[in-house]
Amino acid sequence: MNSEADDYSSNTKRLHFLLVPLMEQGHMIPMIDLARLLATRDILVTFATTPVNLSRIQPIVDRAAASALPIRFVELHFPVADVGLPDGCESVDLLPSTELILPFLNALPLLRDPLEAHLRISDPFGWPKPVCLISDNQQHWTADVARCLNIPRLIFHGPSCFFLYCNLLINRHRAELEAALEASSGGSIMLPDLPHPIRVSNREVSAVFSSDPDWSKYMETIRVAEESADGVLVNSFVELEPWYFERYGEATGKPVWPVGPLSLYKEEIEVKAARGRVSSIDNNLLFQWLDKQVVGSVVLVSFGSVIRNTMAQLVELGHGLEASGRPFIWVVKEVAERQVPGSEWVAEFEKRVEGRGIMIRGWAPQAAILGHEAVGGFVTHCGWNSMLEAVAMGVVMATWPHLYDQFLNELLAVEVLKIGVVVAVEEPKMFGAEKGDEVVVKVSRGDVERIVERLMVGGKEGEERRERAKELRDKARTAMEEGGSSWKGLQDVINYVSERQKIL
Incomplete structure (x- = not known):
């Protein structure tokens, strides 16, 4: 044969x-x-x-x-x-x-x-x-x-x-949770049947089920x-x-x-860099820059593939990163996709932070970046892929959720695992992007500067967060x-x- x-x-x-x-x-x-x-x-x-x-x-x-x-x-x-x-x-x-x-x-x-x-x-x-x-x-x-x-x-x-279990509980106790939230006048309530004291507000509950009958029909399917x-x-x-x-x-x-x-799945840098799509930046130049940075000093800012921020919010975020004085990598896909009319501001900003900050206009090799020893903190939308990549690499997070499971993922990172700090965004928008031409700012430049400082330093609490993140990294690899x-x-x-x- x-x-x-x-x-x-x-x-x-x-x-x-x-x-x-x-x-x-x-x-x-x-x-x-x-x-x-x-x-x-x-x-x-x-x-x-x-x-x-x-x-x-x-x-x-x-x-x-x-x-x-x-x-x-x-x-x-x-x-x-x-x-x-x-x-x-x-x-x-x-x-x-x-x-x-x-x-x-x-x-x-x-x-x-x-x-x-x-x-x-x-x-x-x-x-x-x-x-x-x-x-x-x-x-x-x-x-x-x-x-x-x-x-x-x-x-x-x-x-x-x-998330899956909390989602199940919220659906199971829907009527009583809605009544309790209404009685709390916009406050938060305790989610029952959990080993951790998890408080949820209207944003976590409304992210699980929608009042829109078409969405409800889809979720029932x-x-x-x-x-x-x-x-x-x-x-x-x-x-x-x-x-x-x-x-x-x-x-x-x-x-x-x-x-x-x-x-x-694979530790090789070229394999990690190829996950999802072709990178929008020269990976050799990116990692050469990372190699020159102090261990644990770089902040990665990325909001996944679906979230879109307004130009006004991007400007505030940029000024906050600049004022922090810390090296950073910022993924700004909104400008690359022309979802917001801000390419001129981005070009000017890049000149001001040249050498200290890198902007990636499009798709970034996120898992590979998080795996570099120079990266010490991650400002994230709390998508589960992103959070788990950070956990696998032992990187602490600043949580900035926008939709669906991200709100509960934030609670896991901050309240249960205790490896995250809350950005505290008010009234995030459901189901994705803001309109690019809206003048909407939910986190000011001053707040960005303060949260980056807390994420990257944070005193004794910060050291404990980083130690817990490293322990989870080791457990992830063993798993x-x-x-x-x-x-x-x-x-x-x-x-x-x-x-x-x-x-x-």
Whole structure:
């Protein structure tokens, strides 16, 4: 038998997992890492997404091919124009308006036909049909696909177990929480059934459920689909939130497997820098500059792929960073995308801080930056990917949430883990961007300067925060190493699917 025939025979005996991520950078990136981790365990992996999203991760596709990892990247046609979305808007962060988020999410089931068409094609390399479907929880339509294939469907959850369990409690106690909040006249109330004294205000509660009937209908669809899932994968590790892993599993009655931090999939700088998209800056120049900075002295400021600040807020943020006197890296995607008319101010600002500050106009290799020893603090929107990357690298955070799970993530960082300081933003806007031409300032330059000082120094409390962050970093690395809790979690997923396959 020749080598090609040997490969064909070998493939037919291997487990084949089908992964369907949500098309949004914060959801795509960890699922790509998950795909690569599964492939290193001798699992055949099909990663299905749209053409635009596939082009954005081309360096990862090329690297997977060069390393002979058994991953196939499949294009699924997404007819955005048919549902009134602008051409090419195949990811949440590409939408020109937050008003299009719900239409985008409601259009996701249009991916079902192209996915099923792909699955009907006979495979020339002997790959068997998938024995497991892992989908983002937002891809609710995959429940029907798994049912037709008669295979288990596992949900991949981007947020923490802390958020998932608090989210469950808020929905469970919705009426009494709303009544208590109304009685508190805009104050905060204690969230019940938690081991930590967690107080929530209207922003945390309203971020979980919306009064908009269209949003409520969508969230109910997600809830029903989640109930039919066979298990849950969470991009976190047990040692970070042990009580919440246990309670969330009990509350759902499903196996809940830790598989993170997935950002620790590879330590090589070039691999970390390629996560998500091609960097908008020359990485060699960026890391040469970082190499010249004092250990722990640099502040990273970044708000993820979806959040957009107004020009007025960007100006205040810039002045605050300048006044702090500290070296910084600031990701300013709003100007690169022309979401705000401020390129002239940014150019002038860059000249003033030349040598001490670097501005990245677009996509930044965030995980790689956080991993550099010069970085000592992170001003973040509290997206779970960003927070977990900071945890994995032992970096303390200044928390500046804007939407959805970010408010509860802030409470985890500040109240439970005690590795964050609060920026204290008043009345953050729901579901994303401010209008770029609005004169909206929610954090003044003086507040920015003070919070940076507290983040980077902070006296005895600051030292304790940094020490806790380092301890969590070590636990995160241990969790991902062979025999660790997340390493075992992924192996348990594979064993679960293997056993199910024997029964079918």
